[in-house]
Amino acid sequence: MNLTHRIFMKYGVYGMNRIWSIMRRFLLIGLLVTILPFFMMPGFDVSAEDYIAPDPPETINLFGDKLHPVYIGTLSNHMHIYTTQESIDNLLAYDHYNQKNWDLYIICVPGTAEGHEDMVASITKKADRWVTWLPAASRTIWGTGAQEFVSDDYRCISYDEEYYNLEGEIIGFQRADGEDEDIRPLREYESAKMITDFINRLYNEHQKEKYSKFIN
Structure with a gap:
């Protein structure tokens, strides 16, 4: 096994693992951002001043x-x-x-x-x-x-x-x-x-x- 091959095996595989680790982290964060709002308390709008009851929706x-x-x-x-x-x-x-x-x-x-x-x-x-x-x-x-x-x-x-x-x-x-x-x-x-x-x-x-x- 020549030097070039050894360097690729050592750092190339490490680089791929590093990229995969970063990708998994981003995927996990994205998943949490998507799911958590459905389990957390909705952010109700109660701060509007001069509140006026809106017309009803059509249905x-x-x-x-x-x-x-x-x-x-x-x-x-x-x-x-x-x-x-x-x-x-x-x-x-x-x-x-x-x-x-x-x-x-x-x-x-x-x-x-x-x-x-x-x-x-x-x-x-x-x-x-x-x-x-x-x-x-x-x-x-x-x-x-x-x-x-x-x-x-x-x-x-x-x-x-x-x-x-x-x-x-x-x-x-x-x-x-x-x-x-x-x-x-x-x-x-x-x-x-x-x-x-x-x-x-x-x-x-x-x-x-x-x-x-x-x-x-």
């Missing part, structure tokens, strides 16, 4: 189902309340609806900077135990959605809820194992009457339209 994505937000009204604390057209359609199609008890998917959207910060704080407080984060283009909270229903003068709110960004993507969701719903007297909720009045107006219009085609 929201509820685990593959495209739902259309419908504005119901605004509470005294400036919280904007939405449901979805699909949820309304399901209720109106129920022949035995008594215009008192309802079951709807309700979305809450803060109307002030303080409300926005409170919503983010509420989500992050329970994140370690309950919340599963999903990859999304934006980490800015638009609103939270949960199934709610009124029955026998009580309002029930599911502990399971979804978190939507401005594009209607789910940023994350809460599944509170072992906890089904929060049940409280109807009088404790300002939004209950507003939602009931809203859905009853639609129901009355639906009933008129439903039978109008049979009347000449």
